[in-house]
Amino acid sequence: MAYKSIISYSDIVRREDIMLQRGMNYRIKHGYSIILMSVRKGAPYKDRWHPDTGILEYEGHDELKRKGINPKKEDQPLETTSGRLTENGKFFQAAADYKAKKRKPELVQVYEKISSGIWCDRGKYELIDAKIVSDDGRKVCRFFLRPAKAPFRREPFLKVTRAIPTPVKVEVWKRDQGKCVICGSKDNLHFDHDVPYSKGGSSITAKNVRLLCARHNLSKSDKIMSFAPWFATIASAMIEKAG
Structure with missing residues (x-):
């Protein structure tokens, strides 16, 4: 990212x-x-x-x-x-x-x-x-x-x-004190949507944006990707049962 x-x-x-x-x-x-x-x-x-x-x-x-x-x-x-x-x-x-x-x-x-x-x-x-x-x-x-x-x-x-607008980035940077909110690392930081944009998360408020290091940012992405096929399987089963 x-x-x-x-x-x-x-x-x-x-x-x-x-x-x-x-x-x-x-x-x-x-x-x-x-x-x-x-x-x-x-x-x-x-x-x-x-x-x-x-x-x-x-x-x-x-x-x-x-x-x-x-x-x-x-x-x-x-x-x-x-x-x-x-x-x-x-x-x-x-x-x-x-x-x-x-x-x-x-x-x-x-x-x-x-x-x-x-x-x-x-x-x-x-x-x-x-x-x-x-x-x-x-x-x-x-x-x-x-x-x-x-x-x-x-x-x-x-x-x-x-x-993410610049004023929001500045506010998030100050609030999170320039470090990953999970591990405290100050290296390879990224602005992350707490609630993903694809799921309705907002970019225009600091409440939904946080600082994550590269490791935890990728970890979050991996969790979302691994969740997707599992959810699709469950949804498919529910549809077949309903039919």
């Missing part, structure tokens, strides 16, 4: 085998790009999730800080002063080429910051659109990414309503 796993920044560095010094990273090492994002209060950029579609709307990055300018007052650049593409420009070009049917959508690994030093692996997304919009008197890049389907996930594409 990698799409829900909790990791630290150092875990990200080990996994990607590179130090990520910025939020936008176009093809820096692997065959995909990486973005770091956050919808927390006080986040430097206006990233947002569209719960009705599962689309991630990601804001481009500002001009680099330098003496005499306020990056938040300057247009977000697509090129450097020497004419080279910035990360904004690289992502923008990739989106434009996809829309022009010149290439497949750029595959992007997304990590969402949910608390200080704590990140959530959001999995792989596809960059499908990019726009330049006016925001408080300056030009800002907006990038649109949709969840990637198999083979990048082990499980089928998840419906948006199953996704």
Whole structure:
């Protein structure tokens, strides 16, 4: 269930085998790009999730800080002063080429910051659109990414309503003190639906979400899978008896 796993920044560095010094990273090492994002209060950029579609709307990055300018007052650049593409420009070009049917959508690994030093692996997304919009008197890049389907996930594409909102994740993390509620482990943590979503469990309240380590998360899944054939046998027998 990698799409829900909790990791630290150092875990990200080990996994990607590179130090990520910025939020936008176009093809820096692997065959995909990486973005770091956050919808927390006080986040430097206006990233947002569209719960009705599962689309991630990601804001481009500002001009680099330098003496005499306020990056938040300057247009977000697509090129450097020497004419080279910035990360904004690289992502923008990739989106434009996809829309022009010149290439497949750029595959992007997304990590969402949910608390200080704590990140959530959001999995792989596809960059499908990019726009330049006016925001408080300056030009800002907006990038649109949709969840990637198999083979990048082990499980089928998840419906948006199953996704756990960031505020709920933060609340659960604080409540469970950043450890598995069963064994207290702080490693390989996952957000788990106490009552499975498939059985009517909610994603929008912390009451139905808890932290589990990978071992207990898999253990729960195994129990559900082993229960299914047993239940089917009983149900079949009851139907035959009733008939």
